[in-house]
Amino acid sequence: MKIFQTTRISASIETVKENFNQKLFEYLNPPGAKVDILRFDGTKKDDVLILNLKTPLLQTKWQGRIIERQETSNEFYFIDIGEILPMGLKTWHHKHLVTKINEDSCLLIDDVNFTAKSKVAGLILYPMFWSMFFWRRHRYQRFFQVVVNSKK
Secondary structure, eight states, X not given: OEEEEEEEESSOHHHHHHTOSHHHHHHTOXXXXXXXXXXXXXXXXXXXXXXXXXXXXXXXXXXXXXXXXXXXXXXXXXXXXEEEOOTTEEEEEEEEEEEEEETTEEEEEXXXXXXXXXXXXXXXXXXXXXXXXXXXXXXXXXXXXXXXXHHX
């Protein structure tokens, strides 16, 4: 299953790159879920992320690894995959791509591909993940607005 979400950010690509960190990740956590970050190495190749996800119905672990990262003056991206996934998920592949529009703005793209262990799980997970990434659009914009304003 695929989720493709684009968000225009009013910040330079350098600012976005510098602030793609644990603080941003914590800010993007969806409402209604408690996420404990057990490990956050960063966004470089072979960095690891380990989460303990808690919802009213479920507590589970998520472990991901950055498998690729590339940078140019006009874009950067990194790809994380799921190594230990919550029940219902079989695979997870998430490309975070940031492309420069001009000196003061860029486009942030979340390109997610995942497979569920069953059709029923997919029918449950797809709308949940889609809404989570849709919700992130506003959070990305607000986060980087605060970062840019704090530099002035």
